[in-house]
Amino acid sequence: MALARQRPGMTAAFAMDALCARILERHRDSIKVQKPHLAVPNLTRIIGATLTLSNKHGFHATTLRQLAEASGLSMGGLYTYFDSKPTLLAMILGEVAETVNEVLTAPPADVRQDARKHLHWFIATHVRMSEAMQPWFVFSFMEAKSFPPAERQRAIDMEVMTERIIADIIKQGVAGGVFSVDQVTLTASLIKPLLQDWYVKRAKYRRRGTSIEAYINAVGTFVDAALSAPSRSRTTAGSRSKSRPMAHP
């Protein structure tokens, strides 16, 4: 709520109601309730309960009875909002995929020219979006393996897309002489988990009092240093990799 006031444009767009209104739109045919003034609040409570319960016990382990209780609807009532449990899953995943796609592929004009600025924008935007939509991101990440094939493929495509964006920015920076990287794709795939850690291990960072600004800053510094480095200092790689077998003591 406090955050909503600080960053109205961003947080309003990622608010539960807004996201659920979009879901309602996209699933107008399978949702039986027509009036938005009834459907939006109910759908919001249903999705909210789904995210909360699933992120605690897993989607599969979350039962429709728990969902009914937590959302304040009956079993039958639930089924006026989706026609099966997998559909409920698809609603959530689809909304995340669409939102991520819209946000990350639209960098502001002034940022596009400068690779370093673009990368920092990407880092900050990803972390902030995942903060505002944390339960959605955790849900998508953790439930990915149990998706039906179509959703599964979409999840993979999303991962590939974000990585390609990062790789393209790095390439641009290398071309412009700002960055010095020899394995662009591999480097890009190492940056991704730094962004994901913020929402996957959100509880840890909260416990430690790490602010989102501090995190964005740390990732930015870390990545900057790694990309700009001379990177010619480690020729001992081969010998290191052979140096020692691991064994139980």
Add this chain to the structure above:
Amino acid sequence: MALARQRPGMTAAFAMDALCARILERHRDSIKVQKPHLAVPNLTRIIGATLTLSNKHGFHATTLRQLAEASGLSMGGLYTYFDSKPTLLAMILGEVAETVNEVLTAPPADVRQDARKHLHWFIATHVRMSEAMQPWFVFSFMEAKSFPPAERQRAIDMEVMTERIIADIIKQGVAGGVFSVDQVTLTASLIKPLLQDWYVKRAKYRRRGTSIEAYINAVGTFVDAALSAPSRSRTTAGSRSKSRPMAHP
């Protein structure tokens, strides 16, 4: 199999049989089968099937009937090896925790003195261990949220432990003037996900043909660069973080 020949000391210790023999030892009281020559192969098939099925559909979604079929035992036979489904979970988690603990806290003597070498050893060892025990690591990571409280706490402790080891190495390097880092704990927590990515997204790296040596090398280079950097070049942090709200186009 090919790998087993290349690194016998390491891979033998992480082989299914060896790990399951240790489980048998640790759960001698709750496992009803006494003869190891019967128990070890059976337990190995049970655990193997559990890892395979759970990593595909989730532990909760894996039924004992599937497990019986996949392991070649009957429903009743299964229950001579564990007294409940949660116990089966605990067996696997306990073994991972114990092994990780033993391996990572025992760096070779020649590595302890040199922070950079120690860090590289840690990276290589972690990645290689998670490669040899990939299904175990994936299981522990993905099922963590549905652990019973005791196991849950152990998982958190494990995460904290690895991070503290990394942080200690960094501190040592900073003290020795090898590294230059101002937020040691936060930096350490950024290195952890780089190690985890290898097993969490193993399929992606396999698809791309990224070798384990290439990955270890890339992480080593990346981390080295980030830790050794002058790190005083980014004073625009504050302005960047305020620069732009995100919104749907």
Add this chain to the structure above:
DNA sequence: AAAAAAAGAACGGGCGCTCGCTCAGAAAAT
């Protein structure tokens, strides 16, 4: 009054788990 929305009992099926049982092979008795 008609239509839309919500309720909740009911259903078939699959879940984790149990328990009476079989039977090979070791131990004891002959």
Add this chain to the structure above:
DNA sequence: ATTTTCTGAGCGAGCGCCCGTTCTTTTTTT
């Protein structure tokens, strides 16, 4: 050496429960 007894390992139908889903009925809205 042969027979008998015993025991631990494994089997699988069956139990009670709760799952996702449906359907008739009631309530609310228009």
